[in-house]
Structures are given as structure tokens and as C-alpha cells.
Amino acid sequence: MNFKTKLGLGILAFFALIAVVGEWIAPYDPSAMSDDLLSPPSGAHWFGTTMTGQDIFSQVLVGTRGVMVVGLVCGVLATFLSILVGVTAGFLGGAADEALSMLSNIFLVIPALPLIIIVASMLPSADTVLIAAVISLTAWAWGARILRAQTMSLRRRDFVEAARASGERTWRIIVFEVLPNLLAVIGSGFVGTVIFAVMLQITLSFVGVISLSTWNWGTILFWAQSNQALGLGAWWWFVPAGLCIALLGTALALINFGIDEYANPRLRKVRA
Amino acid sequence: MTFLLRRALFYLVTLWAAITANFLLPRLLPGDPVQAMITKLGGRLNSDAMASLYVLFGLDRNKSIWEQYVDYWGSLVQGDLGLSFTFFPTPVADVLAQSMPWTLGLVGVTTVIAFLLGTLLGVYAGWKRGSWMDNLIPITTFLSSIPYFWLGLIAISLFSVTWPLFPASGGYAPGLVPEFSGEFIGSVLEHAVLPGITIIVSSVAGWILGMRNMMVTVTAEDYVLVARAKGLTPKRVMFAYAARNAVLPSISGFALSLGFIVGGALLVEMVFSYPGLGYVLFQGIGAKDYPLMQGVFLVITLAVLVANLLADIGYLLLDPSTRREG
Numbered sequence: 001m002n003f004k005t006k007l008g009l010g011i012l013a014f015f016a017l018i019a020v021v022g023e024w025i026a027p028y029d030p031s032a033m034s035d036d037l038l039s040p041p042s043g044a045h046w047f048g049t050t051m052t053g054q055d056i057f058s059q060v061l062v063g064t065r066g067v068m069v070v071g072l073v074c075g076v077l078a079t080f081l082s083i084l085v086g087v088t089a090g091f092l093g094g095a096a097d098e099a100l101s102m103l104s105n106i107f108l109v110i111p112a113l114p115l116i117i118i119v120a121s122m123l124p125s126a127d128t129v130l131i132a133a134v135i136s137l138t139a140w141a142w143g144a145r146i147l148r149a150q151t152m153s154l155r156r157r158d159f160v161e162a163a164r165a166s167g168e169r170t171w172r173i174i175v176f177e178v179l180p181n182l183l184a185v186i187g188s189g190f191v192g193t194v195i196f197a198v199m200l201q202i203t204l205s206f207v208g209v210i211s212l213s214t215w216n217w218g219t220i221l222f223w224a225q226s227n228q229a230l231g232l233g234a235w236w237w238f239v240p241a242g243l244c245i246a247l248l249g250t251a252l253a254l255i256n257f258g259i260d261e262y263a264n265p266r267l268r269k270v271r272a
Numbered sequence: 273m274t275f276l277l278r279r280a281l282f283y284l285v286t287l288w289a290a291i292t293a294n295f296l297l298p299r300l301l302p303g304d305p306v307q308a309m310i311t312k313l314g315g316r317l318n319s320d321a322m323a324s325l326y327v328l329f330g331l332d333r334n335k336s337i338w339e340q341y342v343d344y345w346g347s348l349v350q351g352d353l354g355l356s357f358t359f360f361p362t363p364v365a366d367v368l369a370q371s372m373p374w375t376l377g378l379v380g381v382t383t384v385i386a387f388l389l390g391t392l393l394g395v396y397a398g399w400k401r402g403s404w405m406d407n408l409i410p411i412t413t414f415l416s417s418i419p420y421f422w423l424g425l426i427a428i429s430l431f432s433v434t435w436p437l438f439p440a441s442g443g444y445a446p447g448l449v450p451e452f453s454g455e456f457i458g459s460v461l462e463h464a465v466l467p468g469i470t471i472i473v474s475s476v477a478g479w480i481l482g483m484r485n486m487m488v489t490v491t492a493e494d495y496v497l498v499a500r501a502k503g504l505t506p507k508r509v510m511f512a513y514a515a516r517n518a519v520l521p522s523i524s525g526f527a528l529s530l531g532f533i534v535g536g537a538l539l540v541e542m543v544f545s546y547p548g549l550g551y552v553l554f555q556g557i558g559a560k561d562y563p564l565m566q567g568v569f570l571v572i573t574l575a576v577l578v579a580n581l582l583a584d585i586g587y588l589l590l591d592p593s594t595r596r597e598g
Contacts, residue, residue, distance in 0.1 A: 004410070106286045108528045111576055113535030114553060114569040115293070121557055121565070122301040142528075199419055203539060206421055209557055221422065225543075230429050230440070238429075242422035249417025254410075260485075 005258030011251035015244075018061060019068035026058035030215050041236050048236035051227045059220050060240050066216035067198055067248070070132045074197030077136035079190045082143030087182070089144070090151025091174055101148060107141035116200065120209040131210055135197050142196075143189030150185050154178055184263040191256045195249055202245055217241040279584045283577045290573040294566050295344050298329045299337070309357050309560070321355045328354045328563060353570070354563035358555050364567040367552060372571065374443055375548035378464055379537040380579075382471040383530070389472070390479025391522055395515045397480060398487020409481065416477035420536035424470045424543035431466060438466045441545035467544045471537050482525060486518035493517075516590065523587050527580040534576055 028034075034053035041048045047056035089100035119134055154160060155178075163173045179186075204210045205218025208226075212219050220241040224230075229237040310317065310325060317325075327343045335343070347353075353364035397405040415423075432440035444450070444459040490496065491514055499513045500506075541550030549568050556564035 102282065102285065105282065105528075106289050109283075109286050109531055109576065109580060110290050110293075111531040111534050111569070111572050113532075113538060114565070114572055117553065117557060118297060118562070118565050118569060119301070121560060122297065122562070145528075195417070202419060203421065206419075207539070207542065207554065207557060221425070225425070230425060230433055233429075233433060235429055238422070238425050242418065242426070245422065246414060246418040250410075250414045253413045253417055257413075264489075 004254045008251040008254030011247055015064060015248055018064040022061035022064045026061040028055035028058040030059040030062045038234055047240045050237060059215055063215035063217050066128055066214055070128060070201045071194040071198045073132040074136045074139055075190050075194040078139040078193045081140035082147055082189060086144035086147030087151050087174060090148035091155055104141040104144040112138040117209055120204055135200050139193050139196050146185055150182055151178060154181055184259055188256050188259040191252050195252045217245055283581060287577055294570060324352050325354050353567040356564045357561040358559045358564055364563050368567050368571050371548050371552045378467060378548060379534060382468045383533055386472045386475045387479055387526060390476040391483045394480040394483025395487055398484040399510050401488055412477035412480050415473055420474045421539040421543045423474050424540050427466050427470050439463050443547040467540050467546055470540050475533050482522050486521055487514060490514045490518040520591055523583055527583040530576050530579055534572060
């Protein structure tokens with residue numbers, strides 16, 4: 001494992017820790033108002049306060065959980081769907097492949113953001129898990145496409161033919177012969193999906209279609225934007241949440257590079 | 273030509289799927305927001321407008337779902353997307369027609385620039401693997417991990433609040449009338465700088481990375497070695513042999529990631545209050561204006577499909593094996 005991958009895993013572990021303990025270590029109640037209106041970062045308020053005197057540091061800490069939960073739930077759901085569709089299509093071939101490939105391509109081509117905005121705003125109660133499920137429905141297609149291509153290249157290998165010749169059932173061949181060889185691809189697909197889901201959730205909160213009653217980084221940005229934080233010069237209101245998003249995204253991307261380089265040695269760094 | 277035909281057929285099916293999703297969503301999901309709107313607007317709606325909203329949102333409970341579906345298509349074919357609640361009483365189709373050119377201009381131009389720039393940088397980064405160019409990768413990764421809209425916020429706070437170099441919002445200066453004059457065009461360009469750069473900066477990284485990785489793979493191929501051994505100039509080997517083949521996945525990726533990029537670009541429009549489809553969608557969200565939101569979704573899907581078809585034609589020109597008959 002190289003330095004980049006370790007760095008990515010380290011940052012991810014840090015945010016995972018915050019997601020668990022954030023609520024306990026937050027110095028203030030994130031929604032509680034106080035008399036320190038719109039004050040810049042100080043000893044009492046590390047990331048400053050909002051227009052109504054809420055502590056932004058506490059909002060970021062408490063909001064981490066929502067972000068990580070949606071990322072994880074979407075990652076698991078969408079990865080499961082992509083394995084189901086992608087591996088089945090690649091392994092079976094023929095008409096089933098045509099139909100499933102078409103399905104995933106349709107999901108890829110249709111712009112997901114406006115569609116999700118419509119669905120999310122039509123739902124009467126948009127709680128975290130429901131939103132995660134809706135995001136997963138649009139996030140699986142990319143992984144399915146890559147898995148299909150990889151499965152097709154495995155389908156005719158000798159060890160698969162051997163398993164087939166010895167009378168193994170199709171589902172057994174898929175689960176025990178094909179899947180283990182796809183682990184790297186599945187892993188990088190999972191990480192990619194988590195990035196996509198986190199970004200989408202934060203975007204939806206920022207745009208204001210997800211319920212604002214639970215804190216996440218997007219909610220902070222929503223309030224900053226709707227209270228004209230930019231015009232007021234209150235940079236501390238929107239910088240920390242954005243940096244957290246970027247850090248988490250970078251960490252996941254670094255982990256993905258690690259997986260890619262593990263799977264494709266040509267991408268590894270060479271000394272010139 | 274079979275290749276193009278197949279693709280065109282696929283896009284038709286996709287369009288059908290998008291339209292059908294649009295038809296089904298308000299009928300499947302709980303709640304009746306459009307009915308609530310109609311009740312609220314009460315007497316201000318004339319009977320024609322009321323009828324078209326009934327058709328589009330399935331409020332007519334006496335008809336079977338099939339009859340509703342047929343009526344829905346009938347409305348769409350006539351370009352009737354209902355009335356916008358936000359811009360009442362303007363029809364949705366008119367609102368879209370007004371904002372469409374802004375989005376096409378901004379998003380179209382910046383996407384092409386980002387693709388060309390990113391691909392070119394990727395060609396160099398992949399060709400000179402192990403040089404200082406490799407350090408670009410972590411930087412661009414960081415930039416692409418930033419949400420589009422947040423980068424837009426930072427750009428506004430730096431370049432229009434702290435240093436007032438560019439306007440923070442709008443598509444042109446408030447006092448001007450849209451016309452073909454030097455002053456108006458200058459104002460449009462000035463207003464497009466910040467949103468444009470935001471879109472380019474956050475979307476360029478993906479192209480660099482994809483192209484670099486393909487270049488690294490292609491450079492190891494025998495035909496590149498042969499081209500070198502023939503004594504061709506390094507530039508010719510790099511572009512005409514390696515890059516020409518390495519760019520193919522980027523182009524087919526272009527088609528598939530366009531939907532994603534357009535989504536991000538819509539957000540940039542929201543942040544900059546740019547008078548395009550994204551901002552219209554944003555205003556629609558606030559007012560729960562379903563006819564408008566669904567109209568935006570349909571138009572964007574249509575635009576993405578057309579762009580995809582163009583990318584396919586480009587692919588056809590670059591890759592002879594797709595031109596094979598049969």
C-alpha cells in the first residue's frame with residue numbers, strides 16, 4: 001500500500017470517527033441560538049457563528065453523521081444492484097445482456113440531478129434513509145457497466161469452463177468463480193458510488209429539497225446561501241463545510257487510485 | 273451506418289423512458305401538490321390551462337391510466353407543458369424557450385473547452401509519465417472533489433466581493449436590453465467568466481485523469497513502438513498514433529458523463545443566478561412548481577441526447593472499425 005492510499009484511508013477513518021462521536025464532542029447544540037451573531041472564528045467558536053448565533057463547528061461535527069450514513073447506505077445498495085445487473089448481463093450474454101445493458105445505459109444517459117430533485121420534492125417526508133434509497137436507484141448504472149465488461153472477459157476463461165464442465169450450477173459459478181475475480185472492480189465501484197452519493201446528498205440539501213431538520217454539510221451551506229453569507233463577507237460560514245466535502249471526496253478518490261493501481265500495475269508511479 | 277442507427281434507436285428508447293417517467297412520477301408518488309396549487313390559484317386559471325394541467329398531472333380520476341397516457345403524449349406533441357406557477361401565467365414552454373439559449377451557450381461552450389483542455393493535458397501527462405506532470409493528478413483530484421456549487425460560492429466571494437473584478441450574478445447588466453450590440457455582448461461575456469471558469473475547473477480533472485491512464489496503456493502498445501522505430505517525429509507518434517487511439521474511451525465516456533456534468537452546471541447557474549435552465553429549476557423548487565421542474569427535466573434530457581448523438585458521430589469519424597458495414 002503506498003502513501004496516497006494510506007492518506008486516503010486515514011482521512012476516511014477520521015471522518016468515520018467524527019460521524020460516530022460528533023454528537024457527543026460538539027461543544028454546543030447545533031440549532032441553539034446565542035447572542036454571538038455572525039462572529040468570525042474565535043476561541044469560543046472555532047468556526048465562528050451564523051446569523052442567529054449558532055455554532056458552526058458544532059453543526060459540522062453533528063452533520064458528519066448524516067453524510068457518512070447516506071454515503072454508506074447508497075454505496076452498499078447501489079453496489080449490490082450493479083453486481084446483480086452487471087454480472088448477470090456479462091455472464092449470461094445474449095438477449096438478457098442486451099436488455100440489461102440498455103437499462104443501465106438509459107440510467108446513465110438521463111441526467112440524474114433534475115430527476116432526483118423532482119422525486120425528492122414530491123416525497124412528503126424526505127428522511128435520510130429514503131433519500132439514500134432514491135440516490136442508489138440512479139447510482140448503480142456506472143458500476144454495472146464496468147462489471148459487465150469485466151465479467152465478459154472472464155466468462156470464457158479455463159477455470160470457468162472447468163467449473164461448468166464439472167456440472168456446477170450457474171449461480172454457484174457466478175458467486176464462487178467469477179465474483180472473487182471482480183473484487184477490485186467492485187471495490188472501486190463502491191468507493192466511486194459513495195463519492196457520487198455524498199455529493200448528490202449535499203447538493204440536494206443545498207438546493208433545499210431535503211428536509212432541513214437534520215444537519216448535514218449541505219444544510220449548513222443552504223443556510224449560508226439563503227442568508228447572504230457571501231455578501232456579508234462571512235466566509236467562515238461556508239468554507240469549513242465545503243472543505244470537509246472536498247477532503248472526504250479526495251480521500252475516497254485516493255483510495256480508488258490505490259485500488260486501480262493494484263489492479264493495473266502499469267498505472268503505478270515509475271521513477272523517471 | 274448501422275452503428276449510428278443503433279445509437280439513434282437507443283436514444284429514442286431513452287427519450288421514451290424519460291417521458292414515461294415524467295408521466296408516472298406524479299401519479300405514483302403520494303400527495304397531490306398540483307391539485308393544491310390549482311385550488312390556490314382558483315379563478316385565475318382559465319379552463320384551457322386547467323384542462324392541460326389535468327392531463328399532465330393525472331388529476332382526472334375518471335380516465336383509465338392508458339387514456340391518460342395517450343392524452344399526455346397528445347399534449348407533449350403540441351408542445352404543451354402546462355402553466356408555470358412561479359412565472360404565472362406564462363406557459364412552461366415559453367419559460368424554457370427563454371432560458372434554453374443561456375444554458376446551451378454557457379454549458380455547451382464550457383463543456384467543450386473542459387473536454388479539449390483536459391484531454392490535451394492528459395495526453396502530455398500520460399506521454400511524459402513520471403515527470404512533474406504526475407503532480408498535477410492529486411491537485412486536480414482535489415479540485416474535482418469540490419462540489420461545483422461550492423467552488424462557485426468561493427469564486428463569488430473572492431472575485432466579486434473581496435476583489436470586485438466580475439459581477440456575481442445575472443446574465444447581463446440589469447439596464448441593458450438583449451440585442452446584437454457590442455455593449456450587450458460584452459456584458460454577456462463579462463457575466464459568463466466566473467460561472468464558466470467554475471464549470472471548467474471542476475470538470476477538467478476527470479478528462480485529464482481518464483486520458484492520462486489511457487495514454488499510459490496505449491504507449492506500451494507495439495504499434496507505438498513501431499512508429500517510433502520508423503523514426504517518426506515524437507510529436508507525430510504522440511498525437512497521430514498514441515493519442516488518436518487513447519481518446520476513444522474518452523469520447524464514449526463523454527457521452528455517458530454528460531448527464532452528470534450538466535447536472536453540475538445547472539447548480540453553477542443556481543449559485544450565479546444565471547438566467548438559464550438551472551436557475552429556472554431552482555426557482556421552481558422553491559415554489560414546488562412541478563410543471564416547470566418536469567419541463568426542465570425533459571428539455572435537459574433532450575439536449576443531452578442530442579449532444580450524445582453528436583459525440584457518436586465524432587466517434588465514427590475517429591474509429592474506422594465502427595464504420596464497417598454489417
